[in-house]
Amino acid sequence: MSTIKDVARRAGVSISTVSYALSGKRSVSEETRSRVEAAVRALRYRPNAGARILASARTQILALSAPMHDHTYPAAFMTFVRAVTQAAHDHDYDVVLLTECDDAACESISRVVSTGLVDGVVLMDVVGEDARVPLLRALGVPSAVIGLPEDREGMSCVDMDFGRAARMCVARLADAGCVQIGLVGQPQALYDRGLTFAVRFREAFQDECRERGLGAAVTTSDAPGAVARLRTSLHGLDAFVLDCGEYAVEQVLDELRETGEHRLVGAAQGLSIVVGGPSFDPGRFDPPLDAVPVDPVRSGSTAVSLLLGQVDGGTAESVELYAPSWVRHGSVRNGGGLA
Template sequence: MVTLAEVAQRAGVSPSTVSYVLSGKRSISEPTRRRVERAISDLGYHPNAGARALAGKRSHIIALVVPLRTDVYVPIMMEIAIAVTMTARSYGYDVLLVTNDEGPDGVRRVAASGLADGVILMDVELDDERIPVLRELGSHAALIGLPADTTGLSCVDHDFATAGALCADHLADLGHRDVAFVGYAPQVYLRHAGYAERTLTGFRERARERGLRILHRPCEGTFESTAGVLGRILDDRPATTGFVVQNEGALGPLLSLLRTSGRIVPEDASVVALCPEQLAEQSSPRLTAVTGPAQDLGRRAVELVLGRIDGGSTPEVTLLTPVLTPRESSGPAPLAAAPSPRLPAPPSPADVENSHAQPLP
């Protein structure tokens, strides 16, 4: 096992200097800190966690509160969690996973016990009940997502309002005038998930500026519920030629249902998705999509919470710029939108009822 003395010898410093770099108890010059960190990395040194916590009054653990819901896209959440874990390890921190079903009590348990030096919250709601606990305890925290009030908080998120606006601009530039927004399940909007509401707000505002007629329909993401939503859209607005989809589960069913209803993508109907790039590339046709790297959210969140732990970071909000990549699923609006034939397989009454949830104001 590599010892602290061996790290000191490799870095050309005293053992106490290595200890100060690890504990943060004294200010060390940047060149010296880099030499010590390089020696730690080269030798694979892992200080004893118990001794390290006692000496530095730190646990060198970050608590990551992850969503445990059926209405989130699990691959993205896992990608963010992996990025948090790998980035934390590069700074000598371990990650403790806490599920969000524990709510404010779980956050209080971890933050008040000293078990973790800092907390990262995922799946942030506009009026998130966990945030008052963090403020009350003065916890070192970073949020992946934006609440309605970001005062005193360090947050990172994709710029979902801009993402929604990009979708509206793309379809408007292609000449579409009747556009439907197929969103997440109704419960996502009922709990005011920031990513869903901000995207919809950005889309609506830009659509109004561009003179688009729009519909918003929440969707459970199953084939049956997507069929119900599409049937309702075509009944309410037969001339719809553009679809914006912020629901990964609904993308495959929607493309299939458009084909069976006699609409060819993109000649008769254009589809723009808000989804991971890999999903957009794997679809048939390849999807025009607005994307943003999930790994960057995890990396930046770790940097923000470590900045708070080290006392050198002021509250800040970082929005990552989304990118729209045109692919095969979007094209110029057809000259005349003909009413569509009825869908061949109507959904069950229960699914239709679920999919008819009214859009939020």
């Protein structure tokens, strides 16, 4: 692959002259520019990222800050990464993936922004008090957030309305006649980290159950025996909301298979189950499960659009919470869960 040094040698000029000729930052003679352009064509030279920065105010590169930690669920993680990457590609942008956590995440963002490598930054895996948010505000770089941090001043955010999703789950179960509802939530570490989607869902579930006078109990998905734990806390358990990864969903179904209850899921006298906020297909389980799914493609494409709007001179502050929708597979009894 040819380098800018090769172009300079062939054109008989200095490397800086090649940079000036390609970027237009300083005037060069037409004869010199012609020699440089002829050398570029002959060598099929393509400027690297640094040269592209010189040639244009844009690098056509975005950074995606997507921290990976011990409790990252790889399938969901990659679904969102792919959504952001595809949306960027649709706008002729490449994506640099930054997977560091906590202080290291801030350091990596500062590094790529300070070097001029990227036109903007997308954040995901957002916590309530997220140090990346004030950093981006201080850096003044175009940015968008998939999630809902507590400090949103001057930020563009997009997410599903997880609170509304949880309330929808409880409302549909209540309409189906369920009165004792257990929530299998995310691993405890995600609540400890303050992952906002998990906290918003759990709080709204508890609020909706309390407002409707329903029995409710909550457990986490990071230990086996979720069904047994909920039954210890809640007498007459007749419904589950599963706000957890697909492996944890399968563990719940395995517990029900041990007692044969899985055969009556969705039946008039059986258990009702709905999955809250999955990025996977809940229809693939046995039995298939109703769900209120998140839409990674919508989240990713909206985040990229909000960011590029800022690159084009648009305003930064915007919060878009899109409404959840119900997908029915027959796991909620008595016709509950009809769209």
